[in-house]
Amino acid sequence: MLPSIFGGNMFDDFFGNAFDRNFFGGDAGKALMKTDVKEHDDCYQVEMDLPGFQKEDISVDLKNGYLTVNATKNMDKGENDQNGRYIRQERYAGSCSRTFYVGDLKPEEIKCKYDSGVLQLTIPKKDVAVIENPSRIAIE
Numbered sequence: 001m002l003p004s005i006f007g008g009n010m011f012d013d014f015f016g017n018a019f020d021r022n023f024f025g026g027d028a029g030k031a032l033m034k035t036d037v038k039e040h041d042d043c044y045q046v047e048m049d050l051p052g053f054q055k056e057d058i059s060v061d062l063k064n065g066y067l068t069v070n071a072t073k074n075m076d077k078g079e080n081d082q083n084g085r086y087i088r089q090e091r092y093a094g095s096c097s098r099t100f101y102v103g104d105l106k107p108e109e110i111k112c113k114y115d116s117g118v119l120q121l122t123i124p125k126k127d128v129a130v131i132e133n134p135s136r137i138a139i140e
Contacts, residue, residue, distance in 0.1 A: 032050075032096050033048055033049065033050060033069070033071070033096055033098050034048070034049040035047070035048045035049075035098065036048075041125075042124065042125055043122050043123060043124045043125055044122075044123045044125065045120070045121075045122055045123075046100075046119075046120070046121040046122075046123060047118055047119070047120050047121075048069060048098070048118070048119040048120075048121070049117060049118060050071050050114075050117055050118070050119050051117040052073065052117070053071050053073060053117070055114045057071055057072050057073055058070070058071050058114060058119060059071075060110075060112050060119075060121070062102070062105065062106075062107045062110065065101055065102060065103050065104055065105070066099050066100070066101055066102070067099065067100045067101075067102045067110070067121075067123070068097060068098070068099045068100075069097065069098050069099075069119065069121075070095060070096075070097045071095065071096050071097075072094075072095040073093055073094060073095070074093050102123050103126050104126060105123070105124065105126065109123075109124050110122065110123055110124075
């Protein structure tokens with residue numbers, strides 16, 4: 001397969017569509033934000049890969065028992081290269097998000113650290129109230 005000089009791009013033919021996808025947002029955000037959850041006696045340790053993001057690009061919010069991690073990456077389109085022009089740019093701007101249910105916690109109870117592209121969260125375990133007499137509801 002030879003790349004076309006007229007009306008085509010050599011890199012498009014070589015790479016196909018693999019780099020044309022925007023990996024930010026939607027279910028694709030899960031592909032970008034690879035997450036490991038480890039259980040300890042008193043807490044959960046969450047490690048989330050966020051390569052290429054700066055600490056300032058990441059926000060962690062807790063609302064109604066749901067912990068949401070957002071990562072936003074902006075790309076400055078105004079940059080000009082004095083040594084030439086880009087034929088192809090494969091860096092995208094956008095955002096991705098993951099949400100986890102953590103229960104009735106306060107924001108100060110969750111520890112958060114970002115180092116070398118990995119976000120580390122320590123989420124304490126709360127005692128779950130056990131319902132001793134579960135009641136079954138009739139379906140009509």
